[in-house]
Amino acid sequence: MFSAVQPSRRTFLVGAGRFAAASALTSVAPFPAIAEPRPHRIAASALKDLAGAVQGGVVLPDDPFFGDYARPNNLRFQTLPTAIARCASEADVQACVAWVRKHGARFAVRSGGHNYAGFSTTPGLLIDMTPLSAITALPGGDGLVKVEGGALNGMVYQALERLNRTVTHGRCTTVGAAGFLLGGGIGFNMRMFGMGSDLLQATSIVTADGALHADIQNSGEGSDLFWACRGGAGGNFGINTSFTLRTFPVETVTFFDITWTTDVGEVLYTLLTRLADAPPEFGSKINVTKPARGSGDPRLTVSILGQLHKCGTTVEAILGPVLEKASKTRIDRDIAYWPAQDLLSEFTYPYFYQEKSSYMRAVDITPEAVAAMIRLAERMPGTSMANAFKFFQVGGTINAMAADATAYVHRGYDWLFSSEVNWWNRKDPKSLVDENLAWQERFYATANATTRAVGAFQNFPDPSLKDWSSAYYGGNYARLRRVKSAYDKADLFTYQQGIKPL
Known part of the structure; x- marks a missing residue:
């Protein structure tokens, strides 16, 4: 198993990103978000219940690292959450989903926080996936690697370097691998290997009912959900806890x-x-x-x-x-x-x-x-x-x-x-x-x-787009809505440009 924590240039860049984020917030004054969220209150007793259920811990505003954990990459959307749940296991993710369902709390899920439109910010509960970040080379010799849902790109790069393997990957080390993969995933290798999402062989995901769908693939049970996870963007169908990727040997x-x-x-x-x-x-x-x-x-x-x-x-x-x-x-x-x-x-x-x-x-x-x-x-x-x-x-x-x-x-x-x-x-x-x-x-x-340009890249979300569903998903939107209805009919996972159930 690769935890991607030994020092290297890429590890330094990942750490430097967090330091730069802390410095940046203190050096700029707030700029209003496009749509200011309404105040959101969560009872102290509910937060106590959450803290007892999440082994990775719950961070509140009085914690010295709260702002660092909460800060998005796009400072237009500096909405601070009421609390941050740091998920260290799939059980923690399931506990968070059960908790938001029970309390009707607003929430968002994030790892790298690079959503261009601020869709990974919330005034409610921020579900932070970054503690769940192990990277494992699977046995069998077929070059498959499992990446947990909170890993950042820089961690993936370091693990792949040790294996002398690569994938389609981006340039920015502090982007979350989950958001990158779920929305397609672009990089200099994509014309050779395909989109990042094209390399996805399996994924595990916690859906709105709290169920863990483990290692769903292109065939068998959950294949419709797997199809949706290959480009349907994050925050729509559940919380992905791991991704199994096809990799390729490196060369000069x-x-x-x-x-x-x-x-x-x-x-x-x-x-x-x-x-x-x-x-x-x-x-x-x-x-x-x-x-x-x-x-x-x-x-x-x-x-x-x-x-x-x-x-x-x-x-x-x-x-x-x-x-x-x-x-x-x-x-x-x-x-x-x-x-x-x-x-x-x-x-x-x-x-x-x-x-x-x-x-x-x-x-x-x-x-x-x-x-x-x-x-x-x-x-x-x-x-x-x-x-x-x-x-x-x-x-x-x-x-x-x-x-x-x-x-x-x-x-x-x-x-x-x-x-x-x-x-x-x-x-x-x-x-x-x-x-x-x-x-x-x-x-x-x-x-x-x-x-005659058309469409828009769902990993570059644009809150000003009017016909966003057609721009991001084209003729696939109807099928995505059917998958949404099958796994999240009540639209628990929702945001401004989220896929809507039928």
Whole structure:
């Protein structure tokens, strides 16, 4: 069993994330959430009952670590809970579900707390899964690994490094593995191995009736629930206590990080259309970055970051002549896989942000569409932080699966597009933030209209989306509602954009 606690760079980053979160809250003033929750009172006697039932402990507001445990990654949603139950076992999870059902208490479940829309915050009971975080290599020699429901990505990385294995994984070490997997899970390996959720072989989940459905799979009892857990997003069907993942042996990769400061529109168009034909071993993310206000240089830059697994070609051959226009080029060949992930990793501290996403096909991207995006990006008011619009390269193995094979419906696309607005409320007045958010809506609408982009990534939840069920789940939403009705007819697990029972 791997507990992923021995010191390493990834362990340090996980710990540093919690330290940064504590520092960030003391350095910024509160910014109102989009929808302030109503006050929620829980009787002292009820909390006493909970403390007696949860072996991992219950943390109350007078605890010095309360704010650290409760703080979300998106500081727009600084709703503090009444209490935090720290689940150290599946029995603790079952006790929490029984308790919220008995007392009618509002609640949310979290591990990493990175939900973009604050759906893992609550004024009631916060069910903290992070103590339940063991990672186990299963016997049999078939490369299966079991990850408990509270593990963070950084813990998973460290355990897999010891095994010389990998999966589809993200860049941020402090993201919870559960939320990552349940909503699809993107990363530089996804074009080669599939979405993170595609690698899920089994999961255990406590449903609204308190029952533990252990190691449900793609066939047999609970197969409908298993289907829903592969892209149906967290917080809808129960509390997942473990995930069994298919893994792959690691090899050396080529790391690349390339930036262009001139002809950004032409470069962006070339990348978005040319890379659609790249082999599945090529994984990349393109950023178009707007510098922070007052930085002295308002120009946009285009950059591409990623890796290439061995496949008989090179980064230079894939990118072609556009590489000659780059202002900064770093291409490192034959790097051991996990040290390369240190170069690709992203450390994020809590701040204020809004993100919007959609999916694009390269065939629908025209020079005129890219030019329209560039013009609007140049006119972004900007904030005290750098902002970007991004393209995560999808396709490859992802598109080999049918849209209804799992709950993750977004197949047949080349790019996951995302527009962000980042800010610090102490440095950016609300009027400026509102101006940037209004700009973002115009930019998003223009980008979607000119490229025929559709849908939205359920792991980038957007509270401003009107038709969110269609955007996140498309034609799979009707089946997801049937699964919801079968396991949570009373809608115990509910939130603003939660799947609704029939």
